[in-house]
Amino acid sequence: MAGPRDRDQPLTIRPGGVVHSPPVSAVPVEHLDDLQAYAQAVAGCTRCRLAQGRTQVVFGSGSAHADLMFVGEAPGFHEDRQGVPFVGQAGKLLEQLLAGIGLSRQEVYIANTLKCRPPGNRDPQPDEIEACESHLFRQIELIEPTVVATLGNFATKLLSGRPLGITRVHGQEQQTTIGSRSVLLYPLYHPAAALYTPAMLKVLESDFARLPELLGRTPEPATALEPELALVAPQPPAEQLGLF
Numbered sequence: 313m314a315g316p317r318d319r320d321q322p323l324t325i326r327p328g329g330v331v332h333s334p335p336v337s338a339v340p341v342e343h344l345d346d347l348q349a350y351a352q353a354v355a356g357c358t359r360c361r362l363a364q365g366r367t368q369v370v371f372g373s374g375s376a377h378a379d380l381m382f383v384g385e386a387p388g389f390h391e392d393r394q395g396v397p398f399v400g401q402a403g404k405l406l407e408q409l410l411a412g413i414g415l416s417r418q419e420v421y422i423a424n425t426l427k428c429r430p431p432g433n434r435d436p437q438p439d440e441i442e443a444c445e446s447h448l449f450r451q452i453e454l455i456e457p458t459v460v461a462t463l464g465n466f467a468t469k470l471l472s473g474r475p476l477g478i479t480r481v482h483g484q485e486q487q488t489t490i491g492s493r494s495v496l497l498y499p500l501y502h503p504a505a506a507l508y509t510p511a512m513l514k515v516l517e518s519d520f521a522r523l524p525e526l527l528g529r530t531p532e533p534a535t536a537l538e539p540e541l542a543l544v545a546p547q548p549p550a551e552q553l554g555l556f
């Protein structure tokens with residue numbers, strides 16, 4: 313039976329650029345326990361006003377040992393009801409894009425910048441992002457991905473520590489340090505935005521196709537923390553953010 317993949321070894325790339333990552337069953341139990349314990353702790357979070365209107369906290373889903381992690385914006389109506397991120401049309405598109413590189417959503421980890429649904433699906437507010445960001449940083453520390461693909465402006469600006477919008481930086485990978493973890497940050501258009509804009513969808517598909525190459529790179533060791541990317545992290549820009 314296959315054991316857990318040595319994280320210092322690159323992923324297996326199948327012919328055609330398809331990525332192979334280990335099944336969830338190969339994840340060490342203690343690793344799952346840590347993530348589940350943290351998810352249970354966050355389930356009762358009342359750090360910001362969004363706690364009042366949510367059905368439940370949408371912590372994240374997928375493999376606790378994923379090499380590829382996606383970070384979107386915030387739960388919508390269906391996510392709030394089901395407790396799972398990306399279950400609507402945008403989620404279907406994400407699954408299609410994953411299938412195109414030989415992955416399923418069970419082999420990656422999917423989370424959001426905010427864990428609770430903003431009322432009426434309005435944009436996250438800066439103070440809500442600030443209140444919730446430590447949950448995301450802790451998730452990244454526990455999952456230890458090598459590539460973090462940010463979907464849209466909110467996650468990209470938060471994790472890059474830069475105010476540049478997704479239209480400027482999509483498809484441009486950036487090695488960065490989050491906590492003690494060196495990760496390759498890879499900004500992508502948000503699938504919800506690409507759903508209704510064919511030109512954006514083409515760009516998203518093209519950017520997505522580079523993921524196997526990025527996952528195949530040998531991870532760089534963590535360097536000294538950049539202040540804006542430390543766990544006590546970046547202040548989101550005061551400007552109103554958007555999906556793109």
Ligand code: SF4
Nearest residue numbers: 357359360427428444
């Ligand atoms: S959005 Fe984040 S900080 Fe706000 S209540 Fe939900 S889990 Fe807590």
